[in-house]
Amino acid sequence: MAVTTEKRTYTVDEFWALCHQTDERLELVKGALRELAPANFEHGLVAGKLQVLIGQFVMSQRLGYVVAAETGFVLSEQPATVRAPDMAYVSRERVMESHIERFADFAPDLVAEVVSPSDTFSSVAEKVEDWLNAGVRLVWVIDPATKTVRVYRTGQPTQVLREQDTLSGEDVLPGFACKVSELFAW
Amino acid sequence: MAVVTGKRRHTIEDLWVLSHQTDKRLELVRGELRELTPTGWEHGRVCARIARLLDVYASGGQRGVALGAETGCVLHAGDEPTVRAADAAFIRRERLPEQLPVGYAQIVPDLVVEVTSPSDTYAMVAEKVNDWLLAGAQMVWVVDTSSRQVSVHRPNQSVRVYGESDTLSGEDVLPDFACKVSELFAW
Numbered sequence: 001m002a003v004t005t006e007k008r009t010y011t012v013d014e015f016w017a018l019c020h021q022t023d024e025r026l027e028l029v030k031g032a033l034r035e036l037a038p039a040n041f042e043h044g045l046v047a048g049k050l051q052v053l054i055g056q057f058v059m060s061q062r063l064g065y066v067v068a069a070e071t072g073f074v075l076s077e078q079p080a081t082v083r084a085p086d087m088a089y090v091s092r093e094r095v096m097e098s099h100i101e102r103f104a105d106f107a108p109d110l111v112a113e114v115v116s117p118s119d120t121f122s123s124v125a126e127k128v129e130d131w132l133n134a135g136v137r138l139v140w141v142i143d144p145a146t147k148t149v150r151v152y153r154t155g156q157p158t159q160v161l162r163e164q165d166t167l168s169g170e171d172v173l174p175g176f177a178c179k180v181s182e183l184f185a186w
Numbered sequence: 187m188a189v190v191t192g193k194r195r196h197t198i199e200d201l202w203v204l205s206h207q208t209d210k211r212l213e214l215v216r217g218e219l220r221e222l223t224p225t226g227w228e229h230g231r232v233c234a235r236i237a238r239l240l241d242v243y244a245s246g247g248q249r250g251v252a253l254g255a256e257t258g259c260v261l262h263a264g265d266e267p268t269v270r271a272a273d274a275a276f277i278r279r280e281r282l283p284e285q286l287p288v289g290y291a292q293i294v295p296d297l298v299v300e301v302t303s304p305s306d307t308y309a310m311v312a313e314k315v316n317d318w319l320l321a322g323a324q325m326v327w328v329v330d331t332s333s334r335q336v337s338v339h340r341p342n343q344s345v346r347v348y349g350e351s352d353t354l355s356g357e358d359v360l361p362d363f364a365c366k367v368s369e370l371f372a373w
Binding site for chain 1: 302304306307308309311312313315316319328330332333335336337341342343344345346347349
């Protein structure tokens with residue numbers, strides 16, 4: 001869950017400097033700091049599972065890269081927004097000519113967010129909005145509590161997938177498919 | 187917050203009869219009864235403010251009708267009967283029937299407002315938004331009393347989130363309606 005920590009606003013550069021002075025996990029949303037609390041175990045299991053499934057597919061097809069949770073992406077400079085997805089896939093083309101030693105200055109192609117019980121609806125909606133506005137082509141919101149996945153794309157109605165449904169990579173990861181139930185099984 | 191009350195499947199008629207036999211506030215979601223517990227103070231205050239803004243906008247029926255909390259609307263008849271109650275809603279004049287219905291409205295409001303409580307989970311709210319949009323609502327506002335944000339959901343559009351300093355517009359659903367988001371939460 002994100003907790004708003006203080007009122008002053010930061011630029012991306014100031015935020016970068018701050019991240020080197022603190023052990024806290026932070027996001028920057030419209031200039032304001034948000035603290036990211038450690039996730040519960042189920043959240044970690046689902047995010048881990050997804051990372052393995054997507055990672056295997058992306059590597060075998062040599063499509064690009066999968067990044068783990070906490071990787072910062074600059075979604076907007078003004079107002080400054082740096083978000084960290086639970087998992088993201090970035091195609092080869094988007095990574096090229098970028099400074100990978102800092103926050104990524106490009107948007108991922110695919111982002112997955114795993115919902116924690118403490119997440120409010122509007123905090124999740126805001127993340128989805130930020131990712132899509134920044135150019136993410138496909139956003140999956142995975143809710144372990146209801147074993148559902150919500151699929152968001154710009155200008156398209158939200159799709160709700162349940163356990164028996166298939167999660168598809170669509171045109172973002174052509175050929176990728178897995179049962180939704182697989183994400184929640186161990 | 188909704189509490190699942192029983193697994194037996196119910197019809198819309200069952201709900202109507204039940205609602206006259208009990209003091210409980212119930213919704214019917216795909217044949218399943220859900221109990222609505224009384225909300226907190228902040229929720230009630232914000233609902234009242236929104237209902238007032240919508241009622242003023244309605245201008246005595248010239249633009250349409252504002253509905254207050256707990257008004258039952260039939261979202262889906264048939265094999266997955268669903269009757270939901272929005273926290274506030276607006277139906278445009280041209281969509282109103284000659285006579286207002288006695289039972290649950292068979293008309294899905296043009297605008298639906300859901301005010302979230304801190305105990306509402308992501309999935310509960312997402313399911314409601316989805317149900318309203320699929321049933322034909324043109325716009326859903328989710329008003330979050332804790333973060334003081336409003337997310338705007340429309341069919342075939344990406345979600346937009348507005349903060350206190352932003353202006354909430356009625357867009358083409360409630361033309362000329364505009365208010366500061368902060369106004370919804372101001373004392």
